[in-house]
Amino acid sequence: METPFSPSEELYSLPKPKHHFTPPQRSISGDTLTDRNLHQDEILSGSDEPLSVPGYPLISFEDDSKVDRLIKKSLCTKKLNRLYPFLSLVSTKTGCQIFPLHVQKVRGHDIIITEDHQLHLVWHYDRYFVKPIPEFLLNHLFWSHHLTNPHSEEYRSALGFVRSWSYLIKTQSDFDIAIEKKLLRWNIHNAPPTYESFRKLMKFLSKFHHIHDKQVSRRYRYGELCLSRLNFWSRATFTSRSYHRIYGQYGALLSYIITPLLFAFAVLSVVLAALQVELAAEQAGTVPMWVSFGVSSRWFSFTALGIAGMSLLVVAASAAFLAVDEIVWAVRHRGRNKLYREEVEV
Numbered sequence: 001m002e003t004p005f006s007p008s009e010e011l012y013s014l015p016k017p018k019h020h021f022t023p024p025q026r027s028i029s030g031d032t033l034t035d036r037n038l039h040q041d042e043i044l045s046g047s048d049e050p051l052s053v054p055g056y057p058l059i060s061f062e063d064d065s066k067v068d069r070l071i072k073k074s075l076c077t078k079k080l081n082r083l084y085p086f087l088s089l090v091s092t093k094t095g096c097q098i099f100p101l102h103v104q105k106v107r108g109h110d111i112i113i114t115e116d117h118q119l120h121l122v123w124h125y126d127r128y129f130v131k132p133i134p135e136f137l138l139n140h141l142f143w144s145h146h147l148t149n150p151h152s153e154e155y156r157s158a159l160g161f162v163r164s165w166s167y168l169i170k171t172q173s174d175f176d177i178a179i180e181k182k183l184l185r186w187n188i189h190n191a192p193p194t195y196e197s198f199r200k201l202m203k204f205l206s207k208f209h210h211i212h213d214k215q216v217s218r219r220y221r222y223g224e225l226c227l228s229r230l231n232f233w234s235r236a237t238f239t240s241r242s243y244h245r246i247y248g249q250y251g252a253l254l255s256y257i258i259t260p261l262l263f264a265f266a267v268l269s270v271v272l273a274a275l276q277v278e279l280a281a282e283q284a285g286t287v288p289m290w291v292s293f294g295v296s297s298r299w300f301s302f303t304a305l306g307i308a309g310m311s312l313l314v315v316a317a318s319a320a321f322l323a324v325d326e327i328v329w330a331v332r333h334r335g336r337n338k339l340y341r342e343e344v345e346v
Helices: 064-075 078-082 084-089 101-106 140-146 153-168 172-180 195-209 227-236 250-284 288-332 337-345
Strands: 024-029 032-037 056-060 110-113 122-124 127-130
Touching (some): 064 153, 101 110, 101 172, 122 227, 153 195
Parallel strands (some): 110 127
Antiparallel strands (some): 024 032
C-alpha cells in the first residue's frame, strides 16, 4: 500500500544511523502480512543512536509490538466506536464539519491542547480540544513500515486524524494560532515558523484533504462533537457513566447543577405558599368582613399555582421539543453528506 505522501513531502525526518540498518517492511499479500527489506539507500550512515519512533525516543522503531500498541493508544477511539450508532444524534454525519482554528476563536472557543485522542475535535461550552499531530505521522518511513494495511483500524484512524488537520489549518492565521498554542511542536526541516513552513505544511495536508469518509475510521466520519451530548448518550445507552468527566471535584459538580435545583426549589416554594394562602382564605371566608379578602386571596393562590404549573410545563415541553428537533434534524441530514461536504470545502 502506497503512503499518502512521498518521502520528499515528509515533515519529520529520522536521524540516519551510522550502522547499516534495513528494517523489515510489512506489506499486504492477500490476507497475510509478509516482510520485505527497505531499500538500502533509504537509511544511510549517520548517528550512533538506535532508531526510535519519532516523538517517542524510548520506543524502538524496530519493535513492532510496542509500535502497534502506541498507534492504537494514540489514534484508535474505542469509546466513540461504541457510540457510533448514536453519533448522528450528536453531530452531522460528515467528516468535513470541522471549522478552522481562526473560526474557533471567532466563535469564542478557547483552544485547549490535549494528548487524549478521544477528545480531539470535542468542544464543551467555550473550550475546544485539539490533539497535536504526532511526529510519527509526519514521517514517510513510519507509514511505509508500520501503517501498510488500508483496512486496519490503525491505518484508517491515522488517515482520518491527519485529514481533520487539513480542515483545522487552511490559512496563515490558522497556522499562527497552531504555533501559538503549541499544537505544532516540530520544525519543518529545522525551519522557523515562516511562510515556507506554512507552505510545506499545506502541501503535506493537501494529500489527505480529499480522502473519502469511507476510507477513514468510523469516528472520523463525523467532525466536531459536543461533549455534553456525548456524556448524555453514553449514559442513555449504558455505554459508560460518562464519555469524559469534566468536573473532578464535588464542589464543581454541585455548582454545575445548582441552577436547576434552585429553580425546582423556587417552584415548590411558590406552590406551598399558594396552598397556605388558600387554606387561610378558606378560614377567613367564614368571617363576613373578610369574605371579599378571602375570595381575592383564593384567586391569587390559584393564579400562583397556575404560573408554577405553566413554568414546569414550559420547561418539560421545551426539553421534549429540543430532543425531537435534534432527532428530526439528524434524520433529515443523513442523506445530505455529499452536498454538505461540497458547501464546506467551498
